Amino acid sequence: DILLARVENVLPSIDAAFVNVGSDKMGFLHASDIVGKGALNEIVKPKQNLIVQVVKEPTSNKGPRVTTLVSLPGRFLVLMPHEKGINVSKKISSAKERARLKSIVSVMKPPGVGIIIRTEAEGQSEAEIQEDLELLLENWHNVVTAADTVNPPNLLYRDQDILYKVIREACTTEINEIVVDTPFAYHRAQQLLQSWNINQDLTLSVHKGNESILIAHGIDKEIRNALQTKVNLPSGGYLFVQTTEALTVIDVNSGKFVSSATQEETIRKTNLEAVAEIARQLRLRNIGGMIIVDFIDMDNRVDKIAILEQFELALEPDKSNPQIGQLSDLGLVELTRHRQGQSLSEIFTKKCPTCAGTGRVLEEFNFVVPPQEAEMAAKMQKLQHFKPGGKPQQGQQMQQRPHPQQQRKIATTPALNAANAQKIARTKQEEEKPVELNDESLKQHLQEGTYLPNIAKVVKFSSVPPETAKKNLGEDFTPDVFTVLKEIEAGGEIKADSAQSGEQQPVEQMKPQEVQKEEKAAGQDKKQARKIGGRRPQSGRRPKTGSKTGKETRTEG
Template sequence: MDKKIIADVSPHEVRIALLEDDKLAEIYVERRGKERLVGNIYKGRVENVLPGMQAAFVDIGLDKNAFLYAGDILADTSDFEFGPNPEHPDLRSKSIGEAVQQGQEIVVQILKQPGGAKGARITTHVTLPGRMLVLMPTVNHVGVSRRIKDEAERTRLKEVLEGIKPEGMGVIVRTAAEYRSAEDFRDELELLVKLWKRIQARCEVIRAPRLIHAEEPLVFRTVRDMFTPDVSEFVINEREYYDKVTALAAIIAPNMKDRVKLYTGGASIFDDYGIESRIDKALEKKVWMKNGAYIIIDETEALTVIDVNTGKFIGDNDLQETILEANIEAAKEIAKQLRLRDISGIVVIDFIDMETEENKQKVIKALEAALSKDRTKTNVLGFTNLGLVELTRKKVRRKLSSIIKMTCPYCQGSGTVDSEETTALNLRRLILKQIAHSDAKEYLVEINPMVSKYIDSRDPSEAPIIPKIEGVKFYIVESEALHISDYRVTEIASAKEREKLIGKAKVFY
């Protein structure tokens, strides 16, 4: 598989696209002033301790207090495997009140980005990522990424790091460290330890709440985390960042620095690589597949729901085989969409109903195989009693839709607006109410053309939408600027106003 990283750097935002065989696989967006906070380290002050929730709220200087759950006072070992006896204090049996007290100043790191009404989620266990290693200065053990599958290599890496890690500190071995020697690790480990000492020194001279250490910007995180040997090109459209990335690559991956390219083409690097149009499609609710089937993706506050439909796919003579083929293809597409849209949390999938357990397991295996390409941890829980598939995907950053889109100001995120009939009836009620409290004889009524068309289409024998009131005239004006749910009714106060409407308005009386 040919992989390319395309970086679009502008004064307002940075966008990174990962292409796999020229197809958009991942997209990351970071806008000026709204940089990612995950990984930032703060000195915070405990504001409230809530024993009933086993949590505390900590002021770290952001708009909302951060949330510290008792379980996050332990290291997160979900992505790594550690030895049988990791040396860190067991706080599971302790209450949050025994771990932290109100007014206490503590060093914390953001685990999850704040969003909506929720503040950031934090942990007291700091991790400092490098390209091959992650230093854990507050715990004493060695872990190896679960993505390294070779057991002999896992054992070797553990032994190597046990021998060179700083005393009393822990290390996580990342995927990029596979088959590397102890000498490859020493320089990076030394840099990470120096960084931790600088953070400690700063903690001693500043008062909470204050940012102590900010995570790297998106472009440099990309070099550290994504610029792996299987990437053929890293193309950047901005000279300053090109020079910086080249210099960084020369330090951490000298054999790959020649793969960093400066884009010298047209005005838009994303247009030239065909990425811009794919971003728009990446946020569409309906996703068509090559075989004619399609999936519907609904993102809600609590979870994401995905519905699989056969669409135009008719298959062969065997109905169950047709359903199986459509579901397997959908499983592959769903894995791509979760990764591309960066959807996290709970995901529920409604595959087309299958009669046999064997076919269900084939679909689960296809889904797990497709998800194995995802760098973000996922956990497939299987089919429920209702025939739905449940999975979870770890939240690392804000999903793409929350960065690029906003809640619709008309429907408030419901996805629906008033129909033409509803708007017309609401308009009628407003007119009757206004007439009851006014002596005016002429009114200007402004409505959307679709509502006007509905009013005109009504059967003349039925009660009219615009009421017939003796001595009162209504001048109806269509306005494309008005949303379908909006309308305005105003009194016409002068002959001059009435003359302006002649030829433009329909008159009802």
């Protein structure tokens, strides 16, 4: 395309200027692509209008590259308004034909313009060449006229339709059939073929059917195969084609090819097959820029030279003019290919919204909790799982609280989910298990004075011996009947408040009458037994109070 652009910024530090071409990204104009000689600040200035032509399509990160050295391609000639002289394609090998074409063009071309004679002009008549030149001059005149009447940025000239370009570039003597999908395209192609006197034996037809012309002829499958990273070779080897922002890397692998007698023969045959396929893939995928080919390592110098020669021959028909470098010690071959338009992947693919085209997803970070926060979490855990004595329960471990910014991963394994569910249920059962308080735990708790949470519903109390209660409790403690019986059995005394007078009374006054009678009878039996040396009668046995003393009670509320 040829556009009328406006200079937005001039940067002498990089010897380039940025121009507004009407897209979301600025066009890049290098100093070598500007008509005229002198310093960059003298040739172009901000807010200046320029007629530029796009030479490189924009990419995902870069804008289009433009030039002021405009060229208009035709069927047989290429018009260069800002150049001088006549050049003939190198592919025309005949010296006589080169001289004939150059003399024809030199007579008919106007002064001040340059002409390149294309390979397709070989064998063409003077009238056909003159007609092509007049068409190109008319197009350039229209571009200059439109630039004086419109405001930048604006489109001045667009190349012909795709049918025109395909017939102009791809229709050679090797083509024997052209298939189009509409009647308009049929008449348009027929007109172009007649005006250019292309192969009379060429067949022109219209596609018929409900399916698309690309699907009916299997073009969609070829496009999908051309977008794959792996390309299989006939012998069993394969190629890996990966394109990055800087360059394209092609890796050659032998794969399943093991039919050769020796390893050197296997490597040589695989590399020769890869050479032909790489040249085809470069044209098919329209890969441009820097390309690195990693052939299988070859020790024989003769094999290395043969591979490079075959690679040169395979790339010769390519119109993008690829340039091959030398083979490095690591078996790498460097080459460059002129970028023409967008590649196949840029046209038919887009970046993945999840991985942004990298093919990998970033894993969530699980950072370690800082030491201070970990200590605070451990203290809070101890308060939640309290046990007298300050020690955690048996079989129970302290769990660290997760950091507020730390995200938990979701477990998707059924077995893991079931195990976690059982673990949670088991933990709840352990938390609801009553806590038994024995003599040692109660004594330690009363001495430390630690705060006891409200866990009366789940705490199981045992009866406390009177010695422990008397030693650790105050005088306000009121004993029950079982404690009194225990004191009587031990032969001790206990003080209690009187319900009526509030004075201390002897222990005997607090005893029931039946108990006093039994004790008197027991005393008489002891005296009698001492005299006769016999056993104490059965009626004088003491009442069994141990069952009451050892019985466990449960508090509620």
